[in-house]
Amino acid sequence: MARALSRVIAPGRLTVIVNVGDDDFIYGVHVAADLDTVTYTLAGIEGPQGWGIADDTFHVMEEMAARGVDTSFRLGDKDLATCLRRTEALRKGTSLSSFTRDLGLSLGTDICIVPATDDQMRTMVNLPDGRTISFQEYFVRRKHQDVVRALEYVSSADSRPAPGVLEAIGAADLIVVAPSNPPLSIWPILAVPGIRDAVADARPVVAVSPLFGGKALKGPAEKVMASLGLPAGTQGVLKAYEGLLEMLVVDSADVIDEKLSTATTRVVAHDTRIADPAAGGAFASWLVDTMAP
Secondary structure (H helix, E strand, C coil): CHHHHHCCCCCCCCEEEECCCCCEEECCEEECHHHHHHHHHHCCCECCCCCCECCCCCHHHHHHHHCCCCCCCCCCHHHHHHHHHHHHHHHCCCCHHHHHHHHHHHCCCCCEEEECECCCCEEEEECCCCCEEEHHHHHHHCCCCCCCCEEEEECHHHCCECCCHHHHHHHCCCEEECCCCHHHHHHHHHCCCCHHHHHHHCCCEEEECCEECCEECCCCHHHHHHHCCCCCHHHHHHHHCCCCCCEEEEECCCCCCHHHCCCCCEEEEECCCCCCHHHHHHHHHHHHHHHCC
16 A cells, blocks of 8 residues: 555655554564565565565575574565664664664665654454463464454553654645554554544545455454454444544445445445555555545
């Protein structure tokens, strides 16, 4: 979605606010999975699997695996270099938002990519057996097969929006909630004090549904939403963002029931399969035109 918008938004006018609840320390380095994925994608170097860097090698992982280390969380060599640089920068007092800005510039993108917060905040997953595990343990090492009983956004109450986040929301002509997993990727952003209120006060706000016929193209969105008590399909997405949206865009293949639209939120159908950059640009152009005052 960020790449799609970057094709139609004038330079300097697009800000991408990114979840940091997925961040973790793995192999002794600070991994910021969502921030790096967004940065690599906007720089045009993302890996074909949707994460990491294209044509990366995995020599470090191979050597560690040969020495008995669990390398189910895969970091390519170039990706690991990013994490090493971030870890050292943060240790020396550089903020996460400053490092992210410099990383984007070093990779050739001047789009403003900013973490929701510079403070440490972690998404933790509560399992039915009473255990609580980190997001990356749940999502990568356990391949998101567990039932999610509840989510905790640890330290979110003590966090602050990163510099520029609230200003960008307040000044925006349009706020787009990307088609990501609401509880796992968007709610952690909204859990940072001040951000949800800023979005609720902004207009227009539109979300793009992550579901196609009630299911995500990849990942556990519909399963997590169901286990957390949200209704199925489009109704669940509306409930996930209750009080925030002017419009929700669902895929054109989904059946639209006029009753889904509420007094405050329109439900509109359009082709939302936007993985291809050209299709993404066409969608973004339609979205911006549709929401223009």
